[in-house]
Amino acid sequence: MTGGQAPPRAGRREWVGLAVLALPTFVVAIDLFVLMTALPSVATDLGASSTQQLWIMDIYGFMLAGFLVTMGTLGDRIGRRKLLLTGAVAFAAASLLAAYSTTPEMLIAARALLGVAGATLGPSTLSLIPALFADPRQQATAFGVWGGTFTLGALFGPVIGGAMLTGWWWGSVFLLGVPVMLLAAIVGPKVLPEVRNAEAGKLDPLSIVLSLAALLPIVYGIKEITNGVSVPAIAGLVVGLVFGVVFARRQGRLASPLLDLSLFRHKVIRTCLTGQLAYALVGGGLMLFMMLYFQLSAGLSTLEAGLAMVPGMAAATIGMQVGPKLAARVRPGYVIATGLVGMAAVLLVLTGIGPTGSTATIIVGFAVFSFCGAPLVALGTGMIVGNAPPEKMGMAGSMAQMSNEFGGMLGIAVLGSVGTGVYRATVEDSVPAGLSGASADAVRDSIAGAPTAAGELPEQAGAQLFSSAQSAFVDGFQVLVVTGSVIIAAAAVSVYFGLRHLPPIGRTDEASADSTPESDPELAEAR
Incomplete structure (x- = not known):
């Protein structure tokens, strides 16, 4: 493209290609969550122990996160379309193996293979989007669609799983991905371009x-x-x-x-990666305590608690479409930073929740939080991949997905530990002396032990204990959201100063010249 010539706009074939990329993304997201509904049936039918149940749940995420870096770089070398289609077929085969597993060990092995196959899909789909959409505005929209698809998969995973389990056996939840992946493998060669680094060395x-x-x-x-x-x-x-x-x-x-560390030196890539890490970290901790609040403090059933998350997921999907449109008129750094400020404000509002009666406040707050954070995911992912050298876009895609994966896990671990620590310190003085040792320890450990322990006491004493546990839990929740608001506010400052030089999507100006891969001296050297 020379002389100010506008980049070609995508046509029907490219949008069909995006649909093909969205299909594996949707299935991978579903597989992260769908087993939650099927695990009790799996445990009963296969006789899985508690340890085996944990491995059945966790091994998929372990292998998915572990192989992201390798698969992102492998796609750059052998071809991103080839890796995507190979991964889709492998995912379908592993899904069949999981569906018809006869022992816990067989299911664990199948879930491990699903994780490895799933690791091929995210970096491949992300790095193929720029190859399909040269027009910056269309490309931003496409990344928003990709992010929205993943969110929808996470949203509908437990719902679809629950619906299928009403009429079929537990293995049916794995069969859902088979036709979808095979369809992607059949249609993909016709609508997806092949992109690889012809000069890449060996792995x-x-x-x-x-x-x-x-x-x-x-x-x-x-x-x-x-x-x-x-x-x-x-x-x-x-x-x-x-x-x-x-x-x-x-x-x-x-x-x-295998991983070019010089990519971290690029200001736009570094800023977007740290921003997404912060967003996923706070979001992971918030969602953990929300689910606990809904079920253990507000008394909602598992299904009701899941449905209470739907408005937030829906708002995130909408936000991923709105963000790119706003960024076509306003500098994307301003759009993302404003969204982060909105998230921090929501978290501060949530400091006012009480032990009971705040369910609606949390649902609405989470919806606004998700909407405000969506532009960071939609625009940030595109900027991470788009600012990498073309031959390293698969590697950059794996980095973008890794920031989200690790951010979510860190949020649950770190912020979850902060909230739990406050709960334990606060509830300690409320445990009555007459409570049995095991029950007292359960109450001190988490609010999950409070209902059972309260049942061992006289009605008034039990009610007082449960009320104290609820108050201690809310204290922990409030410390968590205050901590989260500080993290998000810091991310907003980082995004503002790190991305403010970028023009609105589809426009160019001199201030943005240093953001392009071609003009970045460190990335030029890496290439």
């Missing part, structure tokens, strides 16, 4: 091993620490960080690294 096997040795223990440690600080959790984090340092040093010495 370094040791780097792959080191990345897994770093990421998998860190993911395990983060998940374990949500149940309390323990030796396995700390060991996982320490081992992962040590291997992470070794991995980073090796990448700096390789001509063709």
Whole structure:
């Protein structure tokens, strides 16, 4: 494109291609959540122990997060379409294996394979969007559609799973992805371009091993620490960080690294990655305490608590379409920063909730929070991928997805621990001396133990104990949202100063010249 010539606008084929990219995204999101509804049936039919149930749930996320970096770089080398279609077929095969598993061990293995296959899909879809949409405004809209699709999958996963389980056996929840993935594999070659780095070197096997040795223990440690600080959790984090340092040093010495750390030097990429990490971190902790509030303090059923999240997910989907349209008129840095300020304000409003009677406030607050944060995901993801050199867009896509994955886990672990710590410190003086040791320990541990413990006491004493536990939980919730508001406010400042030079989408000006990959000297050197 020269002489100010406008980039070509996408036609019907490109939008069909986006639909093909959205299909695997939707299924991967569903698979993250759909098993929640089927797990009781799985445990009964397969005789899975409590430990095996945890592995059935968690192994998918472990492998998905662990292989993102490898798959993002692999797509740059062998071709992003080839990796996407191969991953779709592998995902369908692993889904069949999961659906017809006959033992817990077989299901765990199938879920692990699903995670590896799922790791091929996110970076591939993200890096193919710029190849389909050259027009900046259409590209921003496409990234918004991608983000909205993932949100819809997360929203409808438990709902679809619950509906299927009313008429079919537990394995049916895995069959949902088979026709979708096969359809993507059939239609994909006709509408998706092939994009690869023809000059890429060979994959370094040791780097792959080191990345897994770093990421998998860190993911395990983060998940374990949500149940309390323990030796396995700390060991996982320490081992992962040590291997992470070794991995980073090796990448700096390789001509063709698995993860090009120079991408972090690009101001736009770095700003968007840290912003998305902050958003996912606060969102993860908030959603955890919301679900606990709905079920344990407000007394909603599991289904009712799930439905209470629907307005927030719907608002996020809408926000991902509105954000790119606003950013076509106003600088995207202003749009994202304003949204983050709105999120921080919502969190401060939530400090006013009470032990009961605040369900509607939380539902509305979460919807506004999600709407305000959606532009960061829709626009930020596009800027992360779009500001990377073309031959490293798959790598950049994996980085964008990693920031969201780790942010959510950190939010549950770190902010969840903050809220829980406040609860435990506050409720300690409210535990009556006459309560049995096990019940007293359960109350001190979390509000989940309060209803059972209250039932062991006389009516008035039990009601007083449960009321004290509710108040202590809300105290923890309030500290969590205050902490979250500080984190989001800091992210807003970072985004404002890091992205304010970018013009509205589809326009160019001299101030934005340093944001392009071609003009960035560090990225030019990396290329």
